Amino acid sequence: MKIAIVGTGYVGLVSGACFSEMGVDVTCVDIDSEKIERLKKGIIPIYEPGLKNIVVRNYEADRLHFSTDLPAILNDMEIVFIAVGTPSGKDGTADLSYVMTVANTIAEHMSKPLLIVTKSTVPVGTSYRIRDLVRKRLDERGLTDLRFDVASNPEFLKEGAAVNDFMSPDRVIVGVESEEAKNLMTKLYRPFVLNNFRVIFMDILSSEMTKYASNAMLATRISFMNDIANLCERVGADVNMVRRGMGSDSRIGRSFLYPGCGYGGSCFPKDIRALIKVAEDAGYEMNVLKAVEEVNNRQKDILFQKFKHHFNGKMEGRTAAVWGLSFKPETDDMREAPSLTLIRSLREAGVSVRVYDPAAMQEARYYLNDSIYYATDIYDAANGADALIVPTEWKEFRLPNWSILKKIMNNHVVIDGRNIYNMEELASYGFAYSGIGQ
Template sequence: MKIAIVGTGYVGLVSGACFSEMGVDVTCVDIDKEKIEGLQKGIIPIYEPGLKSIVLRNYDAERLHFTTDLASILNEMEIVFIAVGTPSDKDNNADLTYVMNVAETIANHMEKPLLIVTKSTVPVGTSFRVRDIIRKRLDERGLKDLRFDVASNPEFLKEGAAINDFMSPDRVVVGVETKEAEELMTKLYRPFLLNNFRVIFMDILSSEMTKYASNAMLATRISFMNDIANLCELVGADVNMVRRGMGSDSRIGRSFLYPGCGYGGSCFPKDIRAIMKVGENVGYEMKLIKAVEEVNNRQKTILFHKFNRYFGGNIKGKTVAVWGLSFKPETDDMRDAPSLTLIESLLEAEVNVRVYDPAAMHEARKKLGDSVYYANDIYDAANECDALIVPTEWKLFRMPNWSILKKIMQNHLVIDGRNIYNKQELASFGFEYMGIGMK
């Protein structure tokens, strides 16, 4: 089977690599010439554990190809996936410019039957807009009898665990209109789910909605726990205990109940804004989701407020180490990361900031320029600092040498945005500790 994946970002590259690993002939397409030339030389543009070896292996085996020219390969394909970005536009709608550009290219060059699958996260109805653009153009080109199908196949992979998520998904959601599209998608996904075929077929509108509803539910759990954590602090309860007590109820479950300094990343913030807009556009106010966003915006400021309160507002000229910049561990993605909210507030208050991240230093330089010191390791970051703040829970940060930190830090305050440390243990080394949701 020959397929093309248009958009070679986190989703497109991971999907392309994993499909090719199963023996499919995959061409990854991107308009970013530098990215494609890099990939043709074996340079992987993103940090994602396990991705590099799969890309190199399949590229060498000539099952995985890279091009900037969709038009030239389009008519060799059975399926084309659209996996381009759908960022927020200035009004918080999902910006569909990239998706529609791909639809235009397909419409202008298609000459054989094709299945066009939207993998990008898109508002309900987008796949039909793609279908209508293509149908209209084909008719104009005198190709009234040329058949094609559209389908929706939202992606649920998590950055940092993307390969495993794609190779062994909990489920695959596919929205289709025809039996032929269902058969083709079944053929494509069967190798991933040989023992237990967990593809859920449905209509296209429901498939598109499933993605937004899933992200909204996960974000809701996070904001819910953050609200509970803040209340715990005020009434003297310990959210870690509350979380264990709650999560043991099988109706609630343990996952996504971790309080912290807010969610970020390339998906939750923009998808939450987009689903609210989907509601607004049909006259329905998503009240709960609105509150989820408000709670998250407040939570992203919490580390700064803890630091500021500790020093009674006298923070100008202090120095802070920030460990962890990516929006979560095992990725270099800093889009909407809580670390950025923290660092912006620190810099505004004229605090010196020393940062370290195992993977996102390159991204950080693009976003923060010369405004912070880029440390070589965690100890270099903490040198002579007044406080250590941890917005992202990389494994590397979990067991630092506290004796070294005691010696090199000027003041011994740790503000833990992900509750990875133990207050008593840190006290035994002479550190003051502040977590989330503890008195």
């Protein structure tokens, strides 16, 4: 089986590498020629555990190829996946220009039957827009008999665990409108779900909606717990206990009940905005999701507010150490990361900032330039700081040497955005501690 994946980012590269691992002949296509040249040399553009091995192994086995030239390879393929970005455009609408550019290229150059699969997260109806665009162009080119199908196959991988998520998915969602498309997608995904066939077929519109609805539900749980945590602080309850109590109810479950300093990343914020907009365009108001977004925006400011509160508003000339910059551990992705909101507010308040992240230091320079100090490790970051602030819970932050920190820090304040430390333990070392919802 020969497939192409257009867009070699987090989703395209992981999908392409994992399909090739199962014996599929995959070509990953991107317009970024530098990225493609680096991939051919085995240089992986993103930090994603386990990815490099699979990419290099399959590239060397000649099952995984990289190209910048979609027209040149298109007519060798049975399936083309579209996995380019769909960032927030004006008013939160998903910007479909990258998706439509790829659809145009396909329409312009295809001359054999093809299955066109949308893997990018797109508003409901987008696959039909692609279908109509391709049909129109093929007709204009005189190829009125040329058959093609469209399908929707949204991706659910989590950055930081993407390879494992792709290789052993909870389920695979596929929207199709023909038996041929269903058979091709079954053939492609069967190796991933051999023992328990977890591919859920449905119509295309429902498939596109499933992706948005899933992200919206997860974001809702996060904002709900952040609201509960903030109330816990005000009434003297401990959200860690509340979370455990709630999570043991089988109707609720334990996942996604962790309060923190807000959700970020390349998916939740933009997908929530896009779904609100999809609803608006359909004449419906998503009241719950609007509140989810509002709570999240407020929560992203909470670490700064705690810092400000601790120093009674007198922040100018202080120094803050920030541990963790990526929007979550095990990734270098900083898109819409809570750390960015925090650091920008600190800088505006005249606070010097010393940062450390195990993977995102290079990415951080892109967002924050020379406005902050880039430390070599957690202790370098904490050296001389008035407060230690933790927006991201990387494992290596969980058991630091508090005695060393006590010696090297100027003031002994810890603001814990992910509730990874124990208040009593820190108090025993002489630190003032502030978590979320405790």
